[in-house]
Amino acid sequence: MRMSVLAAAITLLYPLAIWFGHGRIEPRWLAGLLLVAALSRLPALKLNGVARWSVAGALVLVAAAIWSNMLLPLKLYPVLVSAALLAAFAYSLTTPMSAVERMARLRGEDFPAVAQAYMRKVTQVWCGFFVINGAIAFGTALWAPEAVWSLYTGVISYALMALLFGAEYLVRLRFKRLHNV
Template identity: 80%
Template sequence: MLLNVATVIITVLYPLAIWFGHGQIEPRWLAGLLLLAAAVRLPALRLSAAARWSVAGALVLVACAIWSNLLLPLKLYPVLVSAALLGAFGASLLTPVSAIERMARLSGQDFPPVASAYMRGVTQVWCAFFVVNGAIALGTALWASEAVWSLYTGVISYALMGILFGTEYLVRLRFRRLHHV
């Protein structure tokens, strides 16, 4: 539990730390933040292919930042996270049980086919979100100032995620009412 809290805090604060550190601390030293972000994910490696890819990619970005002493590899981390989540959610669409349904089943419930179809649709919506989010994060990393990049990856993307969660929750309530699920 404590490790999950640390992971969330580091992930949320990472863009802001990069922004505040830019110009004050060399990128090769800021790479330590990304190394820390990768380290807190180590316990999840046995559970998730997305976590393994995310950590491996983060280590490549750390190595690139240390070697080049450029900020760009560090700014690509949110792109990597979106890509890893897209990979995990997208791969689940090739299986009978989508990622959202797999998470919902953790409660021990069984769902009728109409609910499974709904959850597959929600998984597809999240895949679209990860594509758009990753593309914007990439665009801001390549062409925007550090302040714009930090604002998008550290604030706006989380707000958009919250809006998507909230909207899906309202749609789910309506769906359950209509289908008596």
């Protein structure tokens, strides 16, 4: 799923903006930020069904926040992002080329079967990450104070992603060395 720079920036800064806005700005007005996030994803709509469902889900959350003037629908956006990424990565496991392999092929490389199997396993690991990340984001949205939710969804989850990227990179180096790839 390709994201524009604006969509990526909004997604990264969204939890912090919700936390700063909480208690200062009514949730129905904060919903405008989520609307901008959804609209910034419009170029991705022509790419795949996951992008369309993600935007539709964000628009439902916007409508719920405006209608209820509650913060909860806005706090569910990171859950939606994890669910959309899970759907994209999991769906790719039903196709001949996994999401990780598809991204790796953007560099124009061709891979032997052993590398393709490895990339399929990495895609499965990312699916597990998105399940756990989405569950924690959901739990903090429902039961944790806004500061805890914001800390997890705006800092900790990204640190965990970076940690997973780094760990996978080290494993990949070892894999390449062992398999002469």
